[in-house]
Amino acid sequence: MSHNASTHAATEAAIGEAVLSARNIAKSFGSVHALKAVNFDVHRGQVTTLFGENGAGKSTLMKVLSGVIQPTSGEIILDGEPVTFSSTTQAQRRGISIIHQELSLAPNLNVRDNIFMGRELGGVKGVDYAEEERQTRLLMEELDEPIDPLTLVEDLRLGQQQIVEIARALSVDSRILIMDEPTSALSASEVEVLFRVIRDLKSRGVSIVYISHHLEEALQITDHAVVLRDGAMTAYAERKDIDLEWIVRNMVGENFDLGTPPSGYRMGEVALSLENVSVADATVPERSVVDRLSLSVRAGEIVCIYGLMGAGRTELLESVAGRVAMSEGRVVLEGEEISRLSIAERIAKGLVLVPEDRQRDGLVQTMSVGENLSLASIGAFTKGLFTSRQREQAVVDDSIDNVHIKTDGGNAAIGSLSGGNQQKVVIGKMLATHPRVVLLDEPSRGIDIGAKAEVFRLLSEGAAQGLAVIFSTSEVGECLSIAHRIVVMSRGRISAEFGADVTKEEIMAASGEAVVA
Amino acid sequence: MTDISQAAESSRSRLFSGNIDLGRLLLEGRAFFALIAIIAIFSMLSPVYFSANNFLVMSSHVAIFGLLSIGMLLVILTGGIDLSVGSTLGLAGVFAGFLMQGVSLEAFGVTLYPPVWVVVILTCVLGAFVGVINGVLVAYFKVPAFVATLGMLYVARGVALLMTDGLTFNNLGGSPELGNTGFDWLGFNRILGIPAGVLIMALVAIVCILALSRTPFGRWIYSTGGNARAAELSGVPVKRVQVSVYVLSGICAAIAGLVLSSQLTSAGPTAGTTYELTAIAGVVIGGAALTGGRGNVRGTLLGAFVIGFLADGLVIIGVSSYWQTVFTGAVIVIAVLLNSIQYRGRKKRSEPSDGDTSSSREGARTRVADPAAESTVGKPAPQPQK
Numbered sequence: 001m002s003h004n005a006s007t008h009a010a011t012e013a014a015i016g017e018a019v020l021s022a023r024n025i026a027k028s029f030g031s032v033h034a035l036k037a038v039n040f041d042v043h044r045g046q047v048t049t050l051f052g053e054n055g056a057g058k059s060t061l062m063k064v065l066s067g068v069i070q071p072t073s074g075e076i077i078l079d080g081e082p083v084t085f086s087s088t089t090q091a092q093r094r095g096i097s098i099i100h101q102e103l104s105l106a107p108n109l110n111v112r113d114n115i116f117m118g119r120e121l122g123g124v125k126g127v128d129y130a131e132e133e134r135q136t137r138l139l140m141e142e143l144d145e146p147i148d149p150l151t152l153v154e155d156l157r158l159g160q161q162q163i164v165e166i167a168r169a170l171s172v173d174s175r176i177l178i179m180d181e182p183t184s185a186l187s188a189s190e191v192e193v194l195f196r197v198i199r200d201l202k203s204r205g206v207s208i209v210y211i212s213h214h215l216e217e218a219l220q221i222t223d224h225a226v227v228l229r230d231g232a233m234t235a236y237a238e239r240k241d242i243d244l245e246w247i248v249r250n251m252v253g254e255n256f257d258l259g260t261p262p263s264g265y266r267m268g269e270v271a272l273s274l275e276n277v278s279v280a281d282a283t284v285p286e287r288s289v290v291d292r293l294s295l296s297v298r299a300g301e302i303v304c305i306y307g308l309m310g311a312g313r314t315e316l317l318e319s320v321a322g323r324v325a326m327s328e329g330r331v332v333l334e335g336e337e338i339s340r341l342s343i344a345e346r347i348a349k350g351l352v353l354v355p356e357d358r359q360r361d362g363l364v365q366t367m368s369v370g371e372n373l374s375l376a377s378i379g380a381f382t383k384g385l386f387t388s389r390q391r392e393q394a395v396v397d398d399s400i401d402n403v404h405i406k407t408d409g410g411n412a413a414i415g416s417l418s419g420g421n422q423q424k425v426v427i428g429k430m431l432a433t434h435p436r437v438v439l440l441d442e443p444s445r446g447i448d449i450g451a452k453a454e455v456f457r458l459l460s461e462g463a464a465q466g467l468a469v470i471f472s473t474s475e476v477g478e479c480l481s482i483a484h485r486i487v488v489m490s491r492g493r494i495s496a497e498f499g500a501d502v503t504k505e506e507i508m509a510a511s512g513e514a515v516v517a
Numbered sequence: 518m519t520d521i522s523q524a525a526e527s528s529r530s531r532l533f534s535g536n537i538d539l540g541r542l543l544l545e546g547r548a549f550f551a552l553i554a555i556i557a558i559f560s561m562l563s564p565v566y567f568s569a570n571n572f573l574v575m576s577s578h579v580a581i582f583g584l585l586s587i588g589m590l591l592v593i594l595t596g597g598i599d600l601s602v603g604s605t606l607g608l609a610g611v612f613a614g615f616l617m618q619g620v621s622l623e624a625f626g627v628t629l630y631p632p633v634w635v636v637v638i639l640t641c642v643l644g645a646f647v648g649v650i651n652g653v654l655v656a657y658f659k660v661p662a663f664v665a666t667l668g669m670l671y672v673a674r675g676v677a678l679l680m681t682d683g684l685t686f687n688n689l690g691g692s693p694e695l696g697n698t699g700f701d702w703l704g705f706n707r708i709l710g711i712p713a714g715v716l717i718m719a720l721v722a723i724v725c726i727l728a729l730s731r732t733p734f735g736r737w738i739y740s741t742g743g744n745a746r747a748a749e750l751s752g753v754p755v756k757r758v759q760v761s762v763y764v765l766s767g768i769c770a771a772i773a774g775l776v777l778s779s780q781l782t783s784a785g786p787t788a789g790t791t792y793e794l795t796a797i798a799g800v801v802i803g804g805a806a807l808t809g810g811r812g813n814v815r816g817t818l819l820g821a822f823v824i825g826f827l828a829d830g831l832v833i834i835g836v837s838s839y840w841q842t843v844f845t846g847a848v849i850v851i852a853v854l855l856n857s858i859q860y861r862g863r864k865k866r867s868e869p870s871d872g873d874t875s876s877s878r879e880g881a882r883t884r885v886a887d888p889a890a891e892s893t894v895g896k897p898a899p900q901p902q903k
Binding site: 321323342343344347348353355360361362363364365366367371375376378379382385386387429430433 | 727731732733736737739740742743744746747748749750751752753754806809810811
């Protein structure tokens with residue numbers, strides 16, 4: 001089938017012929033359409049880069065191609081014949097491997113064992129370690145990377161670990177390699193090494209599908225550019241026909257109206273001020289993921305924090321909320337220092353966080369919509385020892401009305417809601433505590449554009465009533481919506497601060513994402 | 518605005534309305550139906566099984582497991598487990614027996630004979646103390662609950678053995694002149710014909726039902742087990758909740774120890790061995806999820822009754838104790854099986870795809886380290902464009 005030599009000979013007759021094609025691929029999660037009829041080709045021995053903002057559908061598309069999930073409709077055509085993958089193993093047998101952003105290596109094993117994990121060589125006499133080692137050495141030589149097969153993976157630098165992942169993909173004979181944000185955690189020199197390896201792979205006929213937020217970097221390596229927006233492919237071009245401006249234009253598209261900064265009222269005093277806040281890296285304590293950052297927000301003001309992955313946004317917001325400890329600095333809420341208070345005490349004082357990952361940090365999946373909504377404000381409907389059902393019902397009803405949750409009622413299971421409505425439950429839960437300052441970490445992550453607009457409208461309504469809002473985002477378009485002020489974070493520091501009249505290019509330049517000449 | 522709220526009003530059902538669905542009812546009521554089936558079957562097999570007196574006797578046996586199971590439920594609801602309850606039960610019995618013998622304070626040359634109510638309180642304090650150690654280890658030192666409470670299982674048992682040198686206290690009656698009589702009340706007395714142990718279990722059950730369903734603490738327990746991270750960010754004092762449930766479990770075990778030693782009129786250091794597993798079984802049969810967040814007292818009590826009535830029924834009809842063990846094990850496995858059916862939700866397996874049957878692992882293996890095979894056939898790949 002896939003290794004059929006005659007098929008290869010036929011397809012390789014034409015250079016750059018599509019080795020893998022997606023035809024009208026659509027994927028829906030409940031009522032959310034993550035992909036809408038996407039078409040694109042992967043060309044033999046070339047790099048095809050997918051551009052698109054968060055939530056544009058890049059990762060979903062990659063998951064479809066690599067067999068992690070199955071498309072709702074549409075076809076995948078491999079070597080001219082339609083295929084379906086029900087698992088990554090199947091896709092891998094047909095030569096398609098994916099290298100995820102979070103590497104899937106076992107850090108406690110050495111390079112050799114990782115490469116042959118799950119398909120150890122040898123038979124009844126046990127594993128043939130010598131042969132495995134020889135093949136690993138061979139792979140590393142081919143990749144021109146002097147990594148000893150017996151080194152523990154945890155002792156390797158991240159860039160080297162990525163090379164090991166690539167080697168593993170090659171060892172199962174992958175002809176199509178999908179790389180999801182491979183450079184996001186690499187140093188500049190490691191990126192160079194990775195690019196050399198990619199060029200080397202190309203010359204051997206391996207096709208690469210590449211996803212990156214670092215547009216300029218991607219432009220160095222890609223041969224084809226595919227741009228996705230809101231689950232649909234908006235543009236395709238070859239490298240020679242495009243530049244950075246083209247990508248940004250197609251990525252962001254016509255501005256969907258996410259609102260404008262609320263006005264017509266006077267901002268209040270400073271509600272929250274951060275003074276020299278630092279947060280140490282969880283794994284490398286000497287490193288700071290947030291580095292002496294200072295910021296203040298007034299009542300009624302909306303501040304947007306923009307930054308790439310790893311810029312320290314999440315760590316900053318979690319430390320302010322009390323989830324992670326600050327290594328130094330002070331958090332002052334309405335003139336009162338709250339740096340030493342617990343999360344519960346900060347909530348009581350009026351500071352709440354809507355976390356980035358609503359499944360992991362936001363929702364209690366075993367509880368109903370109503371119980372989730374009322375979780376943070378139990379005190380409000382407790383009288384003496386017992387909770388009052390009537391008053392809880394009132395709190396839940398109010399929340400459902402205030403944040404416009406579409407649900408069958410408070411008794412519905414949390415899993416029955418769409419992503420956008422789940423997000424509104426998390427926001428509604430925190431707003432039910434009547435906060436003075438609300439922090440939202442990527443509130444628009446994984447929700448559709450309509451829900452996004454609604455979330456933003458909620459925030460600007462809140463601000464107009466005196467709420468101080470800080471939200472973070474990795475989508476430039478969202479900065480230019482309701483925020484009065486845009487703060488760009490890079491490597492744990494504020495690299496720039498803009499008013500609402502800034503351009504996308506200026507923001508991206510300040511984040512280190514793209515340098516526009 | 519009014520339009521929206523009216524629309525929302527009409528589409529909204531009540532928060533606490535029950536949903537009625539026969540299939541679900543059967544599944545959720547499985548412990549109840551199992552109990553009915555057990556009673557029916559044993560009543561047919563033995564004429565003595567179905568009598569009020571036998572039910573009361575069996576219930577006083579169930580009381581021990583019921584108390585342990587309720588404490589265990591609280592722990593399991595937070596996503597933990599408490600393996601130390603059997604040992605705590607034994608330790609509590611021995612401690613109570615020790616106090617009943619009189620505490621001699623050599624420095625003062627006197628021997629104190631605390632009254633029974635003081636013995637009861639001190640024993641509960643001991644149970645709470647064991648729970649505090651468990652809870653602090655789990656919540657603050659991040660020791661996995663399984664390991665922390667497994668350690669406590671050994672420590673508490675060891676201490677119980679040390680206290681008596683492995684012997685059993687047989688004299689728990691106290692004497693009127695010392696004013697410490699009445700310990701047998703817990704095991705033998707009946708109020709309105711119902712054994713005191715059963716009443717104590719019912720009381721504990723009612724308190725826990727109220728706590729779980731009507732207090733903030735109950736909500737905290739469920740949210741901690743459902744998603745501790747989300748609960749913490751919502752202001753739930755997750756660590757304190759975790760410590761509290763182990764304390765409550767310890768107290769429940771201590772009460773069970775008091776009742777058991779009173780029933781047996783003796784306090785042995787090996788009492789309650791492997792009871793922790795029976796308690797877990799009761800919770801699981803009652804429909805609670807071992808991953809936390811799901812379960813209730815009603816189900817757990819039913820689970821305890823299922824195990825107790827099954828075990829006693831097997832004794833009554835004269836089945837060998839080896840078979841009893843086999844039956845109990847089977848019931849537990851079936852219960853867990855039903856649990857996984859209940860909580861599987863709407864997750865469905867994707868249908869297997871066609872094609873892709875020929876390329877085997879061996880095929881890939883022979884080609885290992887030969888990724889360049891294809892490119893050597895083809896023409897040179899295009900240069901990367903700058």
